[in-house]
Amino acid sequence: MKAVLGTTLRDIVTGFSGVVVGRVEYLTGCNQALLQPKVKEDGALTDSVWIDEQRLEAVSGVARVKLDNGTSPGFDRPAPKR
Numbered sequence: 001m002k003a004v005l006g007t008t009l010r011d012i013v014t015g016f017s018g019v020v021v022g023r024v025e026y027l028t029g030c031n032q033a034l035l036q037p038k039v040k041e042d043g044a045l046t047d048s049v050w051i052d053e054q055r056l057e058a059v060s061g062v063a064r065v066k067l068d069n070g071t072s073p074g075f076d077r078p079a080p081k082r
Contacts, residue, residue, distance in 0.1 A: 001057065003020045003023050003033035005020050005021070005022075006019065006066055007065075008020075008058075008065075009056040009057065009059060010056065010059050011056060017037065018035030018038070018049070019036050019065050020034065021034050022034030033051060035048060
């Protein structure tokens with residue numbers, strides 16, 4: 001399965017799930033998705049994990065996350081100066 005940014009996927013091996021926040025394609029074909037899980041019940045953050053795409057399945061009933069990056073698209077702006 002090709003991971004789509006913003007979708008929620010689950011690792012069929014471990015059960016780990018999260019929103020796809022990154023994706024990488026390798027020359028060797030072992031493409032991976034970076035999954036960011038939700039915060040724990042106590043508010044603690046859990047680390048993101050890179051997982052091979054062939055191990056991923058879609059989580060049904062979860063809407064795709066879409067962010068409006070129109071006002072701050074990222075690296076096309078210079079770093080802040082002090």
